[in-house]
Amino acid sequence: MKLKGGYNILLAGRPGSTVEVLPEPEVLYLPLRTKRFDFGDICVKDGQHVELGEVLAKDAANFSIPLLSPRAGVVRLNAAEGHIVLEDITKYQKQPKTEQANVPHVEHGSGTVRSKIEKMVSLGAWEFFCDAYDGNVPDPDEKPQAVIVSTVSLEPFLSRGDAQLKNRLLKFTRGLEHLQSLLEYQPMYLVMPQVRSSFASKVKDHLRGYAWVKLIEVRSKYPYDNFNILARRLKLKKDGGPVWCIKTEGVLATDRALTRSSPCLARILSIGGPEAKNPVHVKGVTGYPIKTILDKYANDDNVRVICGGMLTGQTCGEGALGIDSECRGLTLMPEHTEREFLGFVRPGFDRSSYAPCFLSALRLKHRESFSTAMRGEGRPCVSCNFCEEVCPAGIMPHLLHKYLYKDLIEEADEARIDLCVRCGLCSFVCPSKIELTKQFIEAQDLIEKEKEEARLDAIRQEKKRMEEARRKEAQEKGQEEEY
Template sequence: MTLRGGYDVVLAGRPDKTLSPMPDPDALYLPLKTRRFHFTDVRVGNDDTIGQGDTLAEDPANFSVPLLAPRAGKIVYSPSDPCITLTHLAKTPAKAKPADAAAQLPHVAPEMGDGGRNRYKLLSLGAWEYVSDAYTGALPDPFGICQAVVVSTVAMEPFVARGDAQLGGKLLNFTRGLEHIQSLLEYQPIYLVMPDIHSQLATQIRDQLRGYAWVKLVEIPPKYPFDNFSVLARHLGLKPAAGPVWCLRTEGALAVDQALTGDKPCLTRIVAIGGPPVSSPRHYEVLPGHPLADLAARAGLGPNVRLLDGGALTGKKVKLSDKSGLDPECRGLTALAEQTDREFLGFVRPGADRRSYAACFLSTLRGKFSEKLTTGMRGEPRPCIGCNFCEEVCPAGILPYLIHKHLYADQIDEAAQARVDLCVECGLCSFVCPCKIELMQQFIDAKAVIAKEKAEAEAAAAKAAAAEEAARQAAQAAAAQESR
C-alpha cells in the first residue's frame, strides 16, 4: 500500500527537544484505568509502605501487566478510589525482580530458556506496556509469536513526545534495545521507521545501523498520520491474518534496553507539554501519577484552558481535580485556549491568522505558519456538503463522507461494507471538515457496534452448534440403546 492522504497540522507551542527532569511532587496519584489497561487486581492496602518498583496493581485482562510504584512511599487507598495515592515519597534502589519466569507464569514453557525469561522480565519491569499490536492497538501476548516488529522514531501529532527529544545522548541505548528485541525473535523482520529528512541525528542513526543487517530501514515523509502503526503495517504489506505486529516507539526501545541491560524497572515517562497557551513548551521526564494541576501550573496555564491527554487531534480532555495524576501511558499534554466569547462578525473576517484545508482564508497567501489554535469551532454544525476533503486526507483510503451518510441513516451494515473498520482514528477527517461533523467519533462508535454485533452472532452460532452437537450425541446414544 502506498502512503496516501495526510495533512500537516502546524500549531504554535511546539515543544523543543530539550529534555528537563520534573521535580518529584509531594504525592503521586496513579490512575487505575488508562486507555488500554484497567488495574483491577490491587496488590496493596491502605497505610502499606512499599518500595520503589514494587507492584501496586495488575491488569488480569492484559497478561497481568503491572502498575509499578515510581517511588518508595506510603499507600493511601480505598476500593472506591479511582487511583492509588503514594505519599512520603523517597527515591531508593528498586528491588530486583525474580528472573525465573517458569515459576511465576504457568504458561511460560521451560524450553523457552533465556528468551522466555527475558520476555517475563520485560513484562514485570514495566517495559512490555510500551508494545502494542499494529491493527488492534491492544497489548500483545508477551510470550506469543509475531509476524514482524515495527519500531518508529516518528511522532507527528501535535504534541506528543518526539523521537529526537528522547534520543539525545541515548543512541547507544536505543540500538542496544533493538539488539535485545532481535534476540527475542526467530526469523521475523524488524522495521525501523524514520522521517525522510536530513539532520545530524538522522545521519547518526543511519551510520549506527549500517552493521545491523537484520534491521530494515523505512523512511517516510514527515506528514501526519504516516506514523500511525496501522498505516505503517499496511504500507509494509503486513496482513492482520498473518499474526500480530509488535509495535513500539523510541521510548519503547529505550525501555527494553533499561529492563534487559540494566535490570531496572521503567518508572518514568518522557512527556511533551505544548500548545499555544504554554509559556515554555518542552519535553519533561516525569513520574506517572504526577499531579496534573502541578504540571499545568508549571506550564503557566490559566483557568480558561483545555488540557488534553495526548495530541490535539486524538487527545482526551482531562479534569484537573485534586486527585488527577499523569496517566502511565501518557505521551504528551496539549493545551488549547477555551473560546469563551463569540467572535464578532467572524464570518466576514479575512482569516490571516487561521489555517484551513480549504483555500478560503487570507492565510493561504502566507504559506506555512504556526497557528494559535483554540477550542472554537469557527462555525456551526451543518449537514455534509460532499466537499470530499475527508477522503483527500484519509490515510486509510476509505470514503468518510459516504460512511457518515450511511450512519446518519442508521445503515450500519452498509457502513460495514464501506469498510469503516479500516479507520485508523487519526482525526484528520473531523479536523478538515468544513461542516464541523465529528466523523472520527462516529466511526469509533460504529466500529464498537459492529464488533458487538459480530461477537453476539459468533456466540449465538457457537451456542447453536453446541446444541446441535448435544442433540446428535443424544440421538446416537438413543440409537445405541435401541440396538441393545
C-alpha cells in the same frame, strides 16, 4: 496498499528537543484507568509503605500488566477517586552507573525468550507495545509476524523521537538488539524520518552483526507514522498474526528492563500547544500532579488539557489529577467559552484552515494559533469533501457519517469503516466540526462486538448441533442393541 491523503500541519506550540527534569513531587496521583488499561486488581493496602518499583495494581484483563510504584512512599487508596495516591515520598537517589549498563551489545544466549518477556511484563516495558491492527497490548505468549519500531512522531505537540533519543543512542541500539533476541526469523522494521541521515548511519553501524533491521522512511505528513498504515504499507496481513509496534520510548524501556533489570518508571513527556508558556519536553514519573505542571507551564488558568496529541488525545477531565502511565504528553489549548458572532464566515486572517476559501489562505505558510473553538459551531455536513481528501485510509468519511447518522451500521461496515485508523484528520479538517472520528471509533467497536457475539453464537450453535447429533447417534445405537 496505495496510500493517499494526510496533512502537513504547521502549528505554533510544538515542543523543542530539550528535556527539563521536573522537580521531585511531594505526592503522586496514579490513575487506575488509562486509554488501554484498567488497573482494577489492587495489590496494596491503605496506609502500606511501598518501595520504588513495587506493584500497586494490575490489569487482570490485559495479561496482568502492572502499575508500578514510581517512588517509595505510603499508599492512600481512598484519598482521590480513581487514583492510588502516594504520600510521604522518599526522595529518589540516582543509582550509580553500573558496568553492565554501559555494555555496548547484548550477549547472545542471555536467557530464554519466555523469561525475557516475563521480565518485560513485570518491569513495565511490555505496556509500551501495541498491535498494529487493533492497537491493544499484544499477547506475550503469541509470536509476532513482524516488529515495527518507529522514531517518528508526526502528531502535533506529541513527544518527539529526537528528544527521547538525546544521549541515549547506545541504549536505543541495545534495545533493538534485545528485540531481535525475542524473534526467530520475523523481520524488524525501523521507521525513520530519513534513512540517509547521519543518525541512521550511526544506528546501522552500531547494529552491524548484532541485529538485522530494515530501515523505512516515512513522509513527514500526518498520519504516515500511524502503525496501522505502516503495517498495511509493509503488506503485513491482519490475519497473519500480531504485528508488535513500539516507539522510541518502548525500545529504551526494553533495554532498561533487560539490560539493567530495572523497572521503567520515568517518562519523557511533551508539554505543547498554543497555551504552553514554553513548549518543552519534561522528564517525570507516572502520577506526577497535572496541576503542578500547569502552574509551571500553562499560560492561563482557562485551558483545556489534552492527554496526548491534539488529534488522537483525550481531554483530561476535572477528576484527572496525575499523569497516567500511557501519557506521552500534554497538549494545552485555550478554552473558548464565548461564541463568536458568525465566527465561521469570518475565521480571520490569523486563523488558517484546511479550506482554501478563508482569508488566511492569502498568507504564506505560517504556524497556526489554535483554540478549541476553531472554525465556529457544529453544523450539518456541507459536502465539501475535505475529509475524503485527507483520509489516509482511502475511505469516505462523509458517507460513513451519513450512514451512521441514520443508524445504518451494516452499510457503514460495507463502506469499509474497518479501514479507519482513527487518526482524527477528518474531524480536524471538517468545517462543520462534526465529530467524525469519535463516531467511527464507536461504530467500529460496536461492529467488532457484534461480530464477536455472532462468532460465539455460531460456535454455540455448532456445539449444540454436534451434541444433538451425538445424542441421536447414541439413541439409535441403543435402539439397535435392544433390537
